[in-house]
Amino acid sequence: MSFEMFVQHLFNALTLGSLYGLVAIGYTMVYGILRLINFAHGDIFMLGAYFVFFGVTLTKIPWGIAIILAVAASAVCGIVIDRIAYRPLRDAPRISALISAIGVSFFIENLSLVIFTGLPKPVYQPEWLVEIISFGNVRILPLALIVPAIAFALVGGLLWVVYRTKPGLAMRSISKDIETTRLMGVSVDKIIALTFGLGSALAAASGIMWALRYPQIHPFMGVFPGFKAFIAAVLGGIGSIQGAMVGGMLLGLIEIMAVAFFPALSGYRDAFAFILLIVILLMKPTGLMGEKLEEKV
Amino acid sequence: MKTKETPRYLVPSLVAVALLALFIWWANSHLDNYKIQVLNLIAINSILALSLNLIYGFTGMFSLGHAGFMAIGAYVSSLLILPQVQKDMIYIIQPLAWPFSVLQAPFFVAVLAGGLAAALLGLLIAIPVLRLGGDYLGIATLGFAEIIRVVFTNLTPVTNGALGLKGIPDYANLWWNFGWCLLTLFFMIRLVNSNFGNVLKAIRDDEVAARAMGINTFKYRVVSFSIGAFFAGIGGALMASLVTTIDPKMFGFLLTFNVLMIVVAGGLGSLTGSILGSAVITVLLEWLRFVENPVDIGSFHLEGIPGMRMVIFSLLLILIILFRREGLMGMRELSWDAILRRFSRGGETR
Amino acid sequence: MSERAPVLETKDVTIRFGGLTAVSNFNIAVPRGGIVGLIGPNGAGKTTCFNIITGFYKPTKGEVLLEGKPITGLPPHKVCEAGIARTFQNIRLFYNETVLQNVMIGGFVRQKSHWWMHPLMIPSCTREEKDLRDRAMALLESVGLDNVADETSNSLPYGAQRRLEIARALATKPKFLLLDEPAAGMNPQESQELMAFIKKIRTDFDLTILLIEHDMKVVMGVCEYIWVLDYRILIAEGNPEQIRSNPRVIEAYLGEEATQNA
16 A cells, blocks of 8 residues: 555544444443443434434525534434433433433434435535545545544544533532532533533534535434444543543544455445454453443442 | 143133134135244244343343354254255355255254254354453453354355345244243243242342352353353254345344343243234334335345334333333233232232 | 360461461361350351351461351352351342342352253243242241232341341251351341340251351350450350359450349
8 A cells, every 4th residue: 555545544533433422422422421432423323414414405594504504403402302311211221321312313214204305415515624635645534634623623622521611510519429519509400411412512613524524414314323423432441521532532543444455345344343343342342441330348 | 929830720721822823724724924934933933032132131140142143043053944945045245155065954943943043153262252341251252243244144155145035935824933932931921930040040130149159150141041052042043944044144243232232121031921912013014114114024124124113113112211210011021920919808918 | 164075176276368367277076956046246257157157258377167068268158068157247138139139149059950940841840930939938938928928128128138148048058057146236126126036947847057246145045155256366165154143254255244134
């Protein structure tokens, strides 16, 4: 493989990894607080992309505004889902909430199928985003630079919220001990809603950027990225935001590089993530950067 | 609680089986193909629900990998009953690998082989994965099911890859399906009503206490998982023969979701619930077809045209989990005891 | 203390969790057929010792011997198989099962049939299941719960649940029985009955019994020998009189003894 090809693959991996990482953060935050795998998270990713699509084609609002509104709308969706489908089950056995999440995920996917139809929709791509830039023999899309930049900016912003604000402190406190936090007067439900909101916003941003990179959207576009992002979260250490980003990058790298070096394996591309998951769960379930979330016996 | 298997109730049970046989005989000559198809689906879904219920409802292991076991059962069985001519015809990209190209078996053996192959895989998966708890187990088993699916899509010399298998002999009629269903039910009843069955429930209820009472919980979870995988393989094998066409895409998470739905709706931890749930959900799924669009129902529902049907379906699951988590039967069973008590006033108390 | 070989011995058992030493140099030797007690203020490490003996924790140092044979580090189910049964501080019944089923589950460890025998209707298995059921009913009779055999265990009142837990432990045919605060939540009348019950099962089932208990009346009334744990180490051992008048023990319990007069 030529050096130029390698660099191009690297940028691809960076982009893909950033997108996985952004979604992974939402999974890791919710799991850290509620010990719940939010199956519906990948579908927020999809909704973000569709909201932009409809914002632009139906209402003719400027593309940039549409993005902001879409992200906000997705955040609201995440909060609503928690309120309706997860909050009533806070005291139920954990698996109940998980089953509810699975139900919500299927519901959103199929409702989208009914409303948007399964026909993939083309996404508006501003020219400047898809005009190829060249560095010598290396040719990349501007997206390959912008996506990681935005991703890291968003993560930076999130980390600022989590580590430098009171609500962020409350979030961290809840993930350590929810009962004590409640006893200290924190409105736990509001903080949980905030967590869902932030995570969903990031997932929506990721979905929107994904749609710019792979400009065909369809109702099930969030399924595999969702699974893989969750695996990335586990890889990086469930409960750790930085870990989720690291895990996402690593997963993106593995996926792109494995197929780049062994093209015969391209059919198995989707299986890599799952194989990786099994391996991590067996060897180091706490992931690369995570803490033990032990059950008290 | 005495249930259908206690010798005292041998006669009522045999009568019930005879009635079922009579009904099947009648149905074969009097019902149209569509209704027969639905009955076939009910039987097969019952087997699938019973197998998942054993793993999840009775032993407490949240496994999302059922589609993977079904896939194994379906492919192994189909490869054994496909006539040579058909094999030559459908393997157009790469010829079928040896020994599959020469192996043939009668239907009963093929289905059994499907079950055994699935059980073997279940055993292999269980040993590393059952150490994980709760939701991680769900994701890991889901992961394995997806890996199986991807492997089948790529293993063209064996599975014919994405093209799948066509023209599978349709041996799976009412007699075979309900026959296997009765066999499964009998096995499950005997298993669940023995002390071993109590032990599985104990593992579900309080693993720490179970271990303190001398129970090797890991070993028996593996056993339960493998038995569940076996019957899932049987169900998959029968399904393949029923729909005569299979491909890897069929065995995705949606398939597991449907079985999970039946088990939850029927009642986790109730064998009766799984049978009832299967009947109710299968009929509901078919009935819902008319709610959306009249559609040719030659192929079976899970290959499905998605639409309002699934929207209502998933909404139903959410509602059940939110408002009636125990489903139809909870953990209760329908037993001859209970039936007789209802019919004789002031029946004897146990 | 009798000269007979001890049923259970622990030798210098120590356990550390991370940086914290939860129990240090735990040394006891329980004579066959004795009823003995392990007492100490809350948090002293008593249940931790139980968890080590029953295999739930592996000690960092030291040995546990059952009838002279080492069982250190064996998993809990093997420890039970070897002959040690226990009850739990917070009752751990199988709450979705009936009273009878709970006891039968206790009897599983002594069953010879395999899981596949019942579905195949093998006669020896059917017979064994019936015998187990009869034995379980007999055990329920001895604790006075045979009339509620088919009730779900979570419908029983608290005291009955404790008795059921003991019956379940007895079903495992133990040589050595660990009772973790069996008198917790009982009124004086129930405690008296419990004391008589413990003495009775010791004789009827040929047991050696070690109990953790806070109720001093029960401890002094039923234990023949007592070990005292405070802040994770043994501070005293002896018969009830010796313990009652031991200044270190009194000091450890200061405040607690004021409310439970020995």
